[in-house]
Amino acid sequence: MPVVNLETSRIQRLFPKKKVNEILDILPFIGVDIEGVDDGTIRIEYNPNRPDFSSDYGILRSLRGIMEIEVGIPKFKLSQKSQYIVNVDPMVDQVRPYIVALVAKNGMLDDLMIKQLIGMQEDLHNGIGRRRKKASIGIHNLDLINFPVSYSIVEKDDFSFIPIDRTSSNTIRQILDESESGKKYGHIINHGNKYPLIIDTKENVISFPPIINGLLTKIDKETSNLFVEVTANSQRIANDTLAIVAITLHDMGFELQTVSIRYNGDSDKNLITPKMDPRLIDIEIDYINKTIGLDLDANKIIKCLEKARFQAWAKEDNEKIICCMVPRYRIDVVNPIDLVEEVLIGYGIYNLTPALVPTTLVGQQNSLSLYLNVIRQTLIGMGLLEIVNFDLISRKIQNMAILTTESDNNDDYNRNNILTVEETKSIEHEILRPSLIPSLLYCLSHNVHEEYPQKLFEIGKVFQPNNSHGINEYWCTGVALAHNGANFTAIKAAVQTLLGTSFGKVISTKPFTNSAFINGRCGVILLDDKPIGMMGEISPVVIENFRIRMPVSCFEINFSKILDL
């Protein structure tokens, strides 16, 4: 989850009458989590659906509303001058079609603000920008750019410029192949020898989106005028992203101006950006009340929405409907249901009381639970201890149990049929286990210093690929006995008793081979002539593999096959 830093010094300046602790208490109610407080900085974890929280300005904007210091739609001034022009070459359509931009003048940047800007940029890149694939932002020093700027394609990868993180020229190829951003994001535009660039009239490279900016227009504390561009593969995402940057720069004290985006040869597409018109959404009062479970009147709802930084009014022709004006930067509020949550935030969740709604419905556990519990009770009655294991296990454990060999003709455990997961973060979880036995043995191997006898069971799921290229999941019961008398007789007695006491069923046995078991001491378990499992004395090779120093016998029964579930 993304994190934004809020300096307690800022809180003290903006809310002089409030203590930091009071703010910490209020913060969760705007929907964020406090990760920690260190040294004058509050680390706030926010959800990806609120990209406007990517800078602390967004947090403060929300806080001011909920604390009723500043309610209604936030002020926003945008000068429609459009004196700065971006010319778009139609070729970009094949690579990264959309660009929007704004100009921000007469601001004052300090270290903290630059940190916030960079943090916001990164969060937007990763969030709505989907790792820069959908959109990426470039923030530049306006004064060093010669307008009009052109957004076009270059076809030679030996084109060179000085990127922001170097002191000398690099070619496009070098940047893509050698630089960190090139390696990370190159795949977004690296197809077909067409490289998008933003260049000014003096052939200076402003940016190589989405990879990296040019060094020339790097911003610092001295910069007072900014040019911000957003390139994207979706017009809407480009607009959404720019809107968030715009409101943030506005709150930082910059004067915003529009930019003219001109499409050479297709003036229908020409735009003036940023487009900051608010959205209007109608919502029925009944809908709000029914969803939450309250009985609010129009005025109350309007007040709640204002606290959430919206503007709202009852419709003239229908007082049962509220019309709400949603500021452009709230890209997450699109449908009436989104407004319901905003009303809730304005109302304050702490003000909601839980209500118990009576029901005539009768609850019950399902048959599977009931049957598995019968099995469980019987095994407990036999003095067995229940263990729980993971469904994803390591290949190593599976191999140590030697259940799967090509020479055995057991379809259930064929080595070639093991299901695996991709790119696991942990070697403990590599395959979908086809059997419970390796996990049981693994448990025994971890308890060699505990007292014997050790008699364990597990009820869990196993996975096998089926003939129609799908996966079968089965509920199985596995038992492992480890002690000096853990022989075939003991394990067969357990199987017999289990099926007999639980379901009144009688099993039969036939000799069976599986490399996990001692040759000649393994049997397949049959119920009405249908194989439902196997049992036997575990081979000393396997016992050695697991470094268990006791005889072990095991059984495994597939109950899905019996219970028809």
Place this chain on the structure above:
Amino acid sequence: MDSANSSGELHPIEKLLLKRLSAVDSVISIERLVDLTGLGVDQVRRGIEWLKFKNLVSLKEESVSVIRLGNKGRIAIEKGLPERRLVNAIRTSNGQRMLLSAILQKKDNVLFDEPKESSAAFENALRNKWVEQETLPSGEKALVLMPSAGSLSTQEKMLQKLNLEESIDVGKLSSEENEAYNILKRRPDYLIEKKHKTTEIMISQHAKEQILHDISSNTFTNHNNNLEQRVHLTQEIISSGAWKKIKLRPIDVQAPVPSLHIGRKNPLIDLIDEIKETFVGLGFMEIEGSLVQSSFWNFDALFTPQDHPSREMQDTFYVSGIKQKNFATAEQVQRVSEIHKEVWDDNWDAEEAQRTVMRTHTTPVTIKYLAEKNPEDSRIFSIGRVFRNEKLSYKHLAEFTQVEGVATGQNVTLRGLMGLQTEFYSKLGIKKVKFWPTFFPYTEPSLQSMVYNDRLEKWVELFGMGIIRPEIVKTLKLKNPVLAWGGGVERIAMLRFKLNDVRDLYSNKLSWLRGVPKCQL
């Protein structure tokens, strides 16, 4: 003569101990008794306790101090004590006397390892009467050797004795040795002294007399009672009636007995069953479904865009080589792809939807059930494994148990959801709950619940909840709004079993599994 013995019968260990003790004239240590009887230390200790209680033995606990040579003591063995070195220096220089000034200035670094030693040397040499101070006619001070300088001081004798015997019991020192010990122990690092306790046992007089007579005849009995002694009641003794003629020897009821290892449910399963019961009590019906799901039902249909970060390899286990087929109706697929375009301007990828995932939540199961049965009014729940491709840590598992409750009907509201949640917690013994807003891809509004844990003295995040987004409800053609809530069971388990590492729940340590109490009173 019976005063010694109120209980009357003796355990074989007691008898053996008394036998050995009676053969010894004086006190004897526990270690020695162990040797003499061949019993274990614990058995001897216990036996002596019983005998003491019956006044058949008396115990004397003594503290013994033992001394050994310290570092300086060893150096002194080699080079001589500082005062001896001083005497030798005077001898070699002049034979009889030496100026104080000469001693201090000339020989300081050779004679003495540290400045302090020179004052120690003077002090002890004077004390031993090896030297005397003299004022020369010139006014200068000098040290004169005396005849006794030739003999060993008591301290030197002590050190030599220690060198030979390694360790000496302080209590056994002669008065002269004691004097040397007292001085040496004040000089730094010459001696190492250690105290330890010993117990010495002596048989009491009347016990001695009694034993010699009775034990030899092998029946130590109570005077008032002539019955034979036995250890076990057996089938034979009962059926033959012999029980009327025998006395069963008392046993030590305080002695420890082995623990029983019984069959039992896994504690986590116990908690899961308790949660199931709680749901049933609130009118919920249990359903179960596959752990393996299509990406479509796990993500796409649940309002999660295809390039959402949580989908990537990071957080999701994709199963290799298996593509899902026929997982949804053409209409459902169409509608979902439209939503993806409308909301995120995404070109929905059918191949991505076909990928097989280990379910990251139980919602695909509950939502598919609702789509299938399309009830007017329903309360269902599901408990089972969910999977997240994450590194394991003390608070994260890659595979854990999730419980989810879903309610649909005409009158489901957010406050009603909060009510259900509060009631659910209350039944599990959790009374302090609070809620605040959060975000889940498929619910809006969404809330998070926090519960107060007394032991940790803090608020802990538990279940999340919300109203299923209308887009999803519409796609599945459900009749009424749907509430959903759920979370991980392991977190409750950690609070209940007072664990600090979630992995303990799956590490199956038998000592833990065997020892966890089934409930708290």
